[in-house]
Every structure is written in C-alpha cells, then in structure tokens.
Amino acid sequence: xxxxxxxxxxxxxxxxxxxxxxxxxxxxxxxxxxxxxxxxxxxxxxxxxxxxxxxxxxxxxxxxxxxxxxxxxxxxxxxxxx
Amino acid sequence: xxxxxxxxxxxxxxxxxxxxxxxxxxxxxxxxxxxxxxxxxxxxxxxxxxxxxxxxxxxxxxxxxxxxxxxxxxxxxxxxxxxxxxxxxxxxxxxxxxxxxxxxxxxxxxxxxxxxxxxxxxxxxxxxxxxxxxxxxxxxxxxxxxxxxxxxxxxxxxxxxxxxxxxxxxxxxxxxxxxxxxxxxxxxxxxxxxxxxxxxxxxxxxxxxxxxxxxxxxxxxxxxxxxxxxxxxxxxxxxxxxxxxxxxxxxxxxxxxxxxxxxxxxxxxxxxxxxxxxxxxxxxxxxxxxxxxxxxxxxxxxxxxxxxxxxxxxxxxxxxxxxxxxxxxxxxxxxxxxxxxxxxxxxxxxxxxxxxxxxxxxxxxxxxxxxxxxxxxxxxxxxxxxxxxxxxxxxxxxxxxxxxxxxxxxxxxxxxxxxxxxxxxxxxxxxxxxxxxxxxxxxxxxxxxxxxxxxxxxxxxxxxxxxxxxxxxxxxxxxxxxxxxxxxxxxxxxxxxxxxxxxxxxxxxxxxxxxxxxxxxxxxxxxxxxxxxxxxxxxxxxxxxxxxxxxxxxxxxxxxxxxxxxxxxxxxxxxxxxxxxxxxxxxxxxxxxxxxxxxxxxxxxxxxxxxxxxxxxxxxxxxxxxxxxxxxxxxxxxxxxxxxxxxxxxxxxxxxxxxxxxxxxxxxxxxxxxxxxxxxxxxxxxxxxxxxxxxxxxxxxxxxxxxxxxxxxxxxxxxxxxxxxxxxxxxxxxxxxxxxxxxxxxxxxxxxxxxxxxxxxxxxxxxxxx
Numbered sequence: 125x126x127x128x129x130x131x132x133x134x135x136x137x138x139x140x141x142x143x144x145x146x147x148x149x150x151x152x153x154x155x156x157x158x159x160x161x162x163x164x165x166x167x168x169x170x171x172x173x174x175x176x177x178x179x180x181x182x183x184x185x186x187x188x189x190x191x192x193x194x195x196x197x198x199x200x201x202x203x204x205x206x
Numbered sequence: 207x208x209x210x211x212x213x214x215x216x217x218x219x220x221x222x223x224x225x226x227x228x229x230x231x232x233x234x235x236x237x238x239x240x241x242x243x244x245x246x247x248x249x250x251x252x253x254x255x256x257x258x259x260x261x262x263x264x265x266x267x268x269x270x271x272x273x274x275x276x277x278x279x280x281x282x283x284x285x286x287x288x289x290x291x292x293x294x295x296x297x298x299x300x301x302x303x304x305x306x307x308x309x310x311x312x313x314x315x316x317x318x319x320x321x322x323x324x325x326x327x328x329x330x331x332x333x334x335x336x337x338x339x340x341x342x343x344x345x346x347x348x349x350x351x352x353x354x355x356x357x358x359x360x361x362x363x364x365x366x367x368x369x370x371x372x373x374x375x376x377x378x379x380x381x382x383x384x385x386x387x388x389x390x391x392x393x394x395x396x397x398x399x400x401x402x403x404x405x406x407x408x409x410x411x412x413x414x415x416x417x418x419x420x421x422x423x424x425x426x427x428x429x430x431x432x433x434x435x436x437x438x439x440x441x442x443x444x445x446x447x448x449x450x451x452x453x454x455x456x457x458x459x460x461x462x463x464x465x466x467x468x469x470x471x472x473x474x475x476x477x478x479x480x481x482x483x484x485x486x487x488x489x490x491x492x493x494x495x496x497x498x499x500x501x502x503x504x505x506x507x508x509x510x511x512x513x514x515x516x517x518x519x520x521x522x523x524x525x526x527x528x529x530x531x532x533x534x535x536x537x538x539x540x541x542x543x544x545x546x547x548x549x550x551x552x553x554x555x556x557x558x559x560x561x562x563x564x565x566x567x568x569x570x571x572x573x574x575x576x577x578x579x580x581x582x583x584x585x586x587x588x589x590x591x592x593x594x595x596x597x598x599x600x601x602x603x604x605x606x607x608x609x610x611x612x613x614x615x616x617x618x619x620x621x622x623x624x625x626x627x628x629x630x631x632x633x634x635x636x637x638x639x640x641x642x643x644x645x646x647x648x649x650x651x652x653x654x655x656x657x658x659x660x661x662x663x664x665x666x667x668x669x670x671x672x673x674x675x676x677x678x679x680x681x682x683x684x685x686x687x688x689x690x691x692x693x694x695x696x697x698x699x700x701x702x703x704x705x706x707x708x709x710x711x712x713x714x715x716x717x718x719x720x721x722x723x724x725x726x727x728x729x730x731x732x733x734x735x736x737x738x739x740x741x742x743x744x745x746x747x748x749x750x751x752x753x754x755x756x757x758x759x760x761x762x763x764x765x766x767x768x769x770x771x772x773x774x775x776x777x778x779x780x781x782x783x784x785x786x787x788x789x790x791x792x793x794x795x796x797x798x799x800x801x802x803x804x805x806x807x808x809x810x811x812x813x814x815x816x817x818x819x820x821x822x823x824x825x826x827x828x829x830x831x832x833x834x835x836x837x838x839x840x841x842x843x844x845x846x847x848x849x850x851x852x853x854x855x856x857x858x859x860x861x862x863x864x865x866x867x868x869x870x871x872x873x874x875x876x877x878x879x880x881x882x883x884x885x886x887x888x889x890x891x892x893x894x895x896x897x898x899x900x901x902x903x904x905x906x907x908x909x910x911x912x913x914x915x916x917x918x919x920x921x922x923x924x925x926x927x928x929x930x931x932x933x934x935x936x937x938x939x940x941x942x943x944x945x946x947x948x949x950x951x952x953x954x955x956x957x958x959x960x961x962x963x964x965x966x967x968x969x970x971x972x973x974x975x976x
Contacts, residue, residue: 126294127212129219131227131285133427155220156228161431164223166216176291183288189451190424192275192285194223197215197264198294199271 126172126198130179130191132163138187139163145185151178172198218243222274226284249276249800250736251726253296253719254289254873256599257281257421258728260800261293263720265739270297270720279800281399281732287420288870296878301702303715304744314713319745322712327759329695333665334366340649341665343370347672348379348601348608350749351724353772354670355607356779357753364637365762369615369624369649370664374672375601375608376652380963381566382597383609385575389843392787392834393609393621396815397594398730398803402426405556405592406433407549410440411463411578412564416447417870419598427451439546443865444939445932457934460863460968462536464570465849466543467577469532472524473547474584484586488830490838491520493846500569500853500956504657508959515846523846535849551585556592562600563867567967572960573847580844589817589830599729606727610788611779616648619782624648636781637765651962653678653955659694660687668697670749671716673875675706679964680918680955681948685709699749704877705945716749717742723772725796731803735796787823787834852968853956856936860916860970863937866949876943892944893926895933896973901925904973911976914938916969919951922976938971
C-alpha cells in the first residue's frame with residue numbers, strides 16, 4: 125500500500141470546515157495544522173490509483189486552493205510487481 | 207511491510223510535508239533527523255514539464271521505492287505537483303520496451319542491439335551514398351538530456367555533414383527563441399522564478415499555469431496570500447482553472463492578442479505613460495516585413511528585412527490600434543483595454559508577463575513575443591527583481607538541450623548559427639573537424655522535415671524521445687508519408703510503444719530519467735544534473751549510447767573519444783558558452799548544487815541578466831545593458847509588428863475555432879502518463895469542450911457524442927459542457943494526449959514564418975451531433 129503526504133492550502137477562514145470534512149475520509153490522517161492556513165495530511169491507500177483520486181478529491185474540496193505532494197512511498201508496489 | 211515500518215514511513219512522510227510547508231525550525235529538524243528508512247536518496251529534476259522541480263529519489267535493492275519533493279530545491283522547495291505520483295510508475299509500465307525490434311514481413315521481431323544498429327548504419331550509409339547527407343535526419347526533443355542532444359548535433363552537423371537535426375521544441379518553443387533573438391539578440395529570459403515571489407502584477411497570456419505549471423502557480427498564489435496588492439490577470443480564449451483563481455479573466459477572440467498588445471502600447475504612448483529615459487538609453491525601434499505568409503506550401507522560405515525606424519514612426523504605426531479598433535477585433539471592452547494599459551504602466555507596480563503556447567504556437571508567434579517585450583521596454587519594467595516578461599516552457603530541457611545546445615537545423619551551441627562562418631569555425635575547432643564539414647545552410651524546420659520525408663527527399667529519419675506521429679499538425683499527411691516505402695526508413699527510440707513506434711522500421715528500447723546520468727535545463731536558465739540511480743529494464747539503453755554506437759558504425763567514433771562520457775562531454779560543451787554571457791560551471795559544481803542559473807561566472811549564478819549587480823557582464827555604472835545585441839549598441843529592439851489574421855479562421859462551413867492543449871493529469875502525448883491506469887480513469891479519453899449555448903444549438907447534451915471536422919479530418923468525441931475548462935462561445939478545446947483520438951489530424955500545419963513553429967491553437971472546425 126502506497127503512503128504519501130500532502131500539503132493542503134486553505135483559503136483564509138476555511139481551514140476549520142476543510143479539516144472537519146477531510147477528517148471524515150477513511151484513508152487520510154491530518155497530522156498537522158499550521159498557522160499559515162495549511163494542513164498536513166498523510167494518505168494511505170490500496171493503490172496509487174486511489175491516492176490520485178483522493179488527491180483530486182481534496183483539490184476539489186470547497187475552500188482548498190492548492191494541494192501539493194511532499195513524499196510518496198511505494199515500496200509495497202514494487203514488491204507486488206517483482 | 208510490517209506495521210512499525212508503516213508507522214515509521216507515515217511519520218517520515220508527515221515530517222517531510224511539515225518541513226516543506228512550515229520551513230524554519232521544522233525544516234532544520236527534518237533535515238537533521240537520521241534517515242533510517244534503508245533507502246539511498248539521490249537528487250534529480252522531475253521528468254515532466256519545464257518547471258524543473260527538484261525530486262529526491264529513494265532507491266532500495268536497485269528499485270525506486272519512494273520520491274519526495276527536494277527541500278533544497280529552490281524551484282519547488284520540497285513540494286511537487288500531482289505529477290509527482292506518476293514518477294512511481296512511468297518507468298515500470300508492463301509494456302515497457304526492453305528489446306530492439308526490427309520490422310520483418312510486416313511484424314516487429316526481436317533483435318540484438320548489434321543487429322539493429324548494423325541495420326540502421328547500413329540504411330544511413332546507403333541513403334547518404336545514393337542521395338547525399340541531407341537524405342538522413344534525426345528528430346529529438348526537449349526531453350533529450352544535454353548529452354543526448356549534444357551528441358546528436360555533433361554527429362549530424364560535425365560528422366555526417368547535414369543540418370537535418372530538429373527537436374519537437376520547434377513545435378513548442380521556437381517562437382520564444384526567435385522572439386528573444388530578434389528583440390535581445392540572445393535566447394532565454396532575463397528574469398527568473400524569483401519574480402513570482404516578489405512582483406505584484408501578473409499578466410498571464412493564454413497560459414493555464416494552474417494546470418500546466420502548478421508549482422509555479424502555487425508560488426504566485428502564495429505571493430498573493432502574503433500581499434493583498436498582488437493581482438493576477440488572465441487573458442484567455444478558454445476559461446480554465448487558472449481563470450478561476452485569477453483576479454480578472456479577460457476573454458479575447460483568438461489571434462487578436464497581437465492587436466491587444468499593440469493596443470496596450472498605443473495607450474501607453476498616447477498618454478505618455480512610457481519611461482522616456484529607459485527608452486532613450488536601452489531601446490531602438492525597428493520594423494520588418496508584413497503579410498509574411500503562413501508556411502502552408504512545401505519548402506516555404508522567409509527572410510525578414512529589419513529596418514530601423516524612429517520613436518515617432520513607431521508612434522505613427524501604433525495610431526491604428528485605438529482601443530475602439532482593438533476592442534472591435536478582440537471583443538475586449540474599451541474600458542478594460544484602458545485599465546490594463548494603465549496597470550502595465552503603473553509606476554508603483556512591479557509587472558510581469560507570463561506565457562507559454564498561446565503566444566508560441568501562433569502563426570505570428572515571433573511577433574507576439576516581440577510585442578509583449580515592447581510593453582516591458584516602453585515602461586522600463588524589465589531586468590529588475592519582480593518585473594519581467596517570462597516565457598515558460600513545457601518540456602524539462604527545451605531550454606537546456608534544444609535551445610542552449612542548439613539542436614535546430616540552423617543552430618549551433620550558445621546561440622550560434624550555421625550561416626555564420628565564424629560560428630562554424632568556432633564549432634569546428636572545438637569539435638576537432640574541418641569547418642567545411644558543417645554545411646552553411648539550414649535545411650528543414652520540423653514540419654518541413656516531415657514534409658520532406660513525405661516527399662521522399664528525406665529517406666531515413668531517427669526519432670528519439672518524442673512522438674511526432676501523434677504530435678505533428680495535419681497529422682494524416684505525415685503518418686502516411688512515413689510508411690510510403692521507396693527507401694524510407696524510420697527508427698524510433700522510446701520507452702513505451704507509441705503512435706510513432708507503430709510506424710517504425712526499427713524500434714530501440716531506451717533508458718529514461720534516473721536510469722541514466724543526465725543534465726536538463728529549465729525555463730529560468732537553471733542547469734540541473736543527476737546521476738544514474740537504477741538500471742533500465744531488459745536490454746534498454748541510453749539514447750546517448752545509441753547515438754554514439756551509430757557514430758562508430760559510420761566511422762565517426764573519433765568525435766566521441768571520452769572515457770567518462772558525460773563529464774568530458776560537458777567540459778567540451780561548455781567551451782562554447784564561456785565568455786558569451788552563457789557561461790556554465792564545471793561538471794562537478796552541478797553534481798552538488800540544486801541547479802545553477804547561467805551565466806555562472808566564478809562559481810556564482812545569475813538571477814537577472816543584463817542588470818548591473820546581478821549579471822557579471824554588465825559593467826559598473828551601466829545599470830542595464832543588453833550587451834548581446836552588439837549591432838544595436840547594446841540596446842533592445844521595440845518592434846512595429848502589426849495584427850495579421852490567423853491562417854484559417856471560422857467561416858460558414860467551419861464556424862468554430864479549435865484550440866488544442868494539455869490537461870493536468872496528462873503530459874503531452876500521454877506516452878508516460880497514459881501508462882498509469884488511474885490517470886486514464888481520471889481523465890480517460892480526450893473530450894470536446896463546448897460552450898453550453900453552442901451545444902444547445904447543435905442539440906448536443908453533456909456526455910453525448912459530437913463529430914468534430916476540419917478541412918483535414920474528422921473525429922468523434924464526447925461533448926463536455928461543464929468540465930474544468932470551459933470553452934468560450936464559438937470555440938472548442940480538445941487535449942492532444944489521447945493516442946486513440948488523434949486530434950492533430952484536424953490541425954492545420956501553418957506556421958510562423960520566422961520561427962517555423964506551427965499554430966496548434968487555431969484552425970476552423972464544424973460540429974455535428976454524432
């Protein structure tokens with residue numbers, strides 16, 4: 125299962141709503157909440173497919189203006205292929 | 207992977223994100239923390255676009271198992287865009303090419319490297335003997351590493367003795383090059399990405415940065431968050447994700463950007479908003495030929511005839527472009543044109559212009575580039591931190607390889623050209639060959655190269671790191687031309703099967719990205735190096751090795767006498783650049799740095815070219831000096847370039863404009879991103895974006911099929927009335943990544959006569975419910 129971390133940039137005043145909405149997603153953990161309006165989340169899914177879908181879902185969340193990928197670990201994926 | 211390791215990786219992942227997002231003490235903590243993941247990390251620029259983001263690649267047991275944004279990379283500061291996910295898979299698709307293949311009896315049969323290369327060499331020799339060196343060609347790309355491009359240029363120009371070398375960058379960046387050359391006599395920008403952080407006014411001209419350069423767009427948005435004065439104004443012919451985020455979206459009729467730019471200059475001159483001192487010190491005025499044609503005929507030739515004019519004559523030229531006249535052409539309200547001109551000229555504002563294919567893929571692409579520079583030169587908003595025009599690039603080394611190495615038919619490294627005897631002399635000296643070996647005439651630009659293949663003037667073409675039989679305009683002609691027989695022989699080197707490999711006589715399996723050592727150069731003059739980190743699969747080999755192997759078989763092995771090929775080739779290559787305002791550092795420096803922006807003099811990179819205190823070539827007291835333009839005494843050129851219509855505009859029979867381009871999930875022709883199944887689902891097939899009112903008139907609903915036809919071909923697509931991108935009335939947009947929907951069959955192969963770059967953004971189509 126791949127693991128990735130993302131930085132979610134929220135519009136001013138929107139971070140609370142976004143955090144509570146994203147907390148409801150089973151494959152996502154919010155790790156940090158920063159004063160500059162960013163949330164740090166870790167995504168843990170079955171496939172890269174699901175990661176990309178989740179990334180897109182976050183991007184389309186109302187109040188989110190940017191999502192960027194920091195770290196992507198896919199060791200298990202390699203094990204599966206070999 | 208056990209639970210404790212998963213927890214460990216999750217913590218490391220969160221720490222990496224925190225360090226990138228928060229910086230300061232978090233970054234220091236993250237960097238100081240020991241890496242106990244068991245991975246070996248190496249640095250590389252991202253494989254995809256021209257932004258040049260830094261990526262750290264984690265390798266375990268000879269395989270890539272992780273990637274992260276490089277926190278030391280100044281471009282992206284530890285964060286990547288969604289394409290970072292694709293890096294995990296682009297090298298590992300199931301259908302990766304791993305053996306050379308030779309066409310035998312209509313089938314592609316596995317062969318050894320020796321067999322394939324001997325056959326290629328025999329075909330080259332045979333064609334050269336029978337038809338001369340101009341009957342063989344190589345077609346590469348802005349994804350070539352510097353070494354691959356350099357080796358190809360050296361072999362073809364300096365060995366075989368033909369200027370038949372072109373890159374796909376002719377299809378994307380050539381107008382930027384001719385724009386820079388005609389205005390400043392030196393290619394590539396004066397500014398850099400730092401301008402995104404410190405300016406306050408950003409005009410985007412047809413550039414969908416949010417989707418195509420997301421990391422750079424993030425920098426812009428962060429700047430705006432910190433500074434409420436920041437304004438982003440998006441000029442477009444299509445409402446995009448970028449338009450949504452901009453402060454103002456200004457739609458205009460395709461092709462009328464030329465009129466708008468002159469209209470802005472008209473107001474600046476009319477109301478004396480220009481910087482007279484700057485103009486007197488740093489600019490001259492010129493005009494060139496008009497009604498210059500569209501390159502639609504085979505073997506089209508054009509030579510401009512620049513003539514000096516006075517400021518008063520330029521003012522006279524601008525008189526036509528009244529706000530009312532420009533508004534009539536462009537559809538932009540008079541008031542908006544007036545406001546925009548004042549914003550450009552506002553002395554309190556730091557103004558930037560950014561563009562990509564909207565200006566470059568344009569039958570007057572060179573002019574569009576000239577005209578935007580005009581505005582910056584008139585207002586003196588250039589060569590200063592936070593105040594610059596900047597042409598963004600689409601490929602990772604369109605700048606570093608094709609433009610700097612000069613892998614175009616007319617070029618040599620470091621802005622030199624084959625038509626100049628001194629330049630040929632210099633190249634020949636560095637290459638250790640007779641100057642007569644390098645032909646003094648350019649042959650074919652990219653489109654003309656494939657026209658020549660179709661006609662049979664070119665018999666043998668080797669395609670490396672690109673997919674022309676999906677990406678050329680008026681595609682059907684060139685696809686048919688490739689398989690006409692009669693001695694034609696097509697070689698394609700790639701990592702996956704593509705719409706080009708299917709037309710090949712020989713397919714060679716290539717190594718990609720960190721499967722080889724390389725150097726790329728990005729859009730802000732940043733040169734970035736990486737080492738090989740993993741082996742390519744099967745028998746796949748570096749394109750550099752492939753080219754040198756052909757050279758040996760053709761008797762030109764002595765052109766490549768290196769032991770450590772990359773390092774020695776670099777040291778040879780940088781002899782071209784030394785002392786030319788394009789200086790590059792020794793190879794060692796790049797192995798350590800997260801890229802350096804040239805000119806690099808005495809180990810120091812240059813953020814702002816032509817500016818005293820930044821550029822070491824500008825002497826104390828000179829302030830700003832466009833020192834490369836020696837023939838105009840170190841001044842830049844303000845050009846009188848008129849509005850001229852597109853090669854093909856909508857009419858009764860074909861009433862819509864067709865624009866093609868990219869989407870976030872797919873990169874170019876999709877040969878790498880298309881290998882990632884989830885992306886296919888996210889944006890599976892190309893769709894036709896139509897304005898809801900146009901769709902209603904056609905009786906087409908969301909998701910229904912629509913037949914799109916031009917004078918060159920037809921295609922059936924799904925109509926999209928409410929996608930991320932929204933077509934304006936009378937316009938449709940189709941992305942070109944989809945190998946099953948070859949939209950480029952509909953595009954016209956008209957090009958800018960000065961740059962040779964085709965216009966993929968404008969042709970006329972009709973729509974029918976399918």
